[in-house]
């Protein structure tokens with residue numbers, strides 16, 4: 596079970612990070628032009644939020660369903676840079692990023708003008724993606740699960 600979740604949590608980001616980059620560029624182009632904010636773009640933004648939430652949900656299940664004993668000795672957990680990264684810094688930063696991405700999409704849905712809709716996604720998704728990049732376990736990700 597855990598191995599399956601870990602594989603999902605490992606492979607989904609390849610699709611997810613690519614989609615986030617594509618969505619950022621597309622919204623940027625609408626923001627900086629007179630192009631309309633199409634239904635297709637709104638749908639793509641929504642799928643980006645969906646994949647964010649899916650990735651977070653899998654992570655939450657991995658952390659609290661299978662690794663809860665990590666938190667029984669907070670001294671060791673916080674004192675070991677590797678453990679702290681994996682079980683504290685990575686999860687908290689990713690949850691913060693997901694909150695920002697979700698807010699960005701909600702603000703975009705509420706905005707009236709095309710450029711404002713797109714700008715909201717660029718700014719909030721952009722900050723979110725930056726945070727993800729900061730606390731992503733790049734070595735494990737790029738090595739293969």
Ligand code: HEM
Nearest residue numbers: 640641642644645646648649651652655697698700701704
């Ligand atoms: C930890 C569990 C989750 C929480 C707390 C959560 C919370 C939220 C919140 C607050 C929103 C914002 C709604 C809005 O834009 O006004 C949202 C949107 C969304 N969530 Fe989640 N979610 C969770 C898990 C999931 C999962 C597992 C999926 C699907 C795989 C999912 C798919 C979506 C989608 C597609 C939207 C965008 C809706 C839209 O743009 O209209 N979420 N979620």
Ligand code: HEM
Nearest residue numbers: 605608650651654655657658681686689690732735736740
């Ligand atoms: C956008 C959000 C996230 C991304 C892109 C992401 C990505 C990753 C990647 C690539 C790995 C390395 C997997 C491997 O060893 O091959 C990983 C590990 C891990 N992630 Fe996430 N993650 C996210 C959110 C979360 C969240 C919210 C949690 C917990 C609440 C979490 C918990 C974990 C844990 C516990 C591991 C270590 C698994 C292990 O080695 O047994 N992740 N994550």
